[in-house]
Amino acid sequence: GAPAQEQMTDDPFASAKQLLVTQEWAALELFSCEATNRYRVSIPNNGQEGPVVMYISEESECLERVCCSANRSLTLKVHRGASKDGP
Numbered sequence: 001g002a003p004a005q006e007q008m009t010d011d012p013f014a015s016a017k018q019l020l021v022t023q024e025w026a027a028l029e030l031f032s033c034e035a036t037n038r039y040r041v042s043i044p045n046n047g048q049e050g051p052v053v054m055y056i057s058e059e060s061e062c063l064e065r066v067c068c069s070a071n072r073s074l075t076l077k078v079h080r081g082a083s084k085d086g087p
Contacts (some may be wrong), residue, residue, distance in 0.1 A: 012053040012080075020044040027062075034065035040082065052082035 013019065020042050026035035041054035057077045064072035079086040 016043045018044055018051055022049055034069065036060060039043075053080070055079045055081060055083050055086060057059070068078045
């Protein structure tokens, strides 16, 4: 079955006027091999990345990333905090 959803009790975006989403770069992409995407969501500070409040990681199949690129199936896992170790 589907995983249970976690209820966020406090809103990390309540005071944010802007959000900055930064895609992390993987060295594997130097060799034209599509890696899973990872993103950091932060509240910017003077146009620069500020405190990271959310981390997003992709789960997808390697063959689909290489052959289907933008038309692939994927699952995005959203984590609280600066890494995939958060809830």
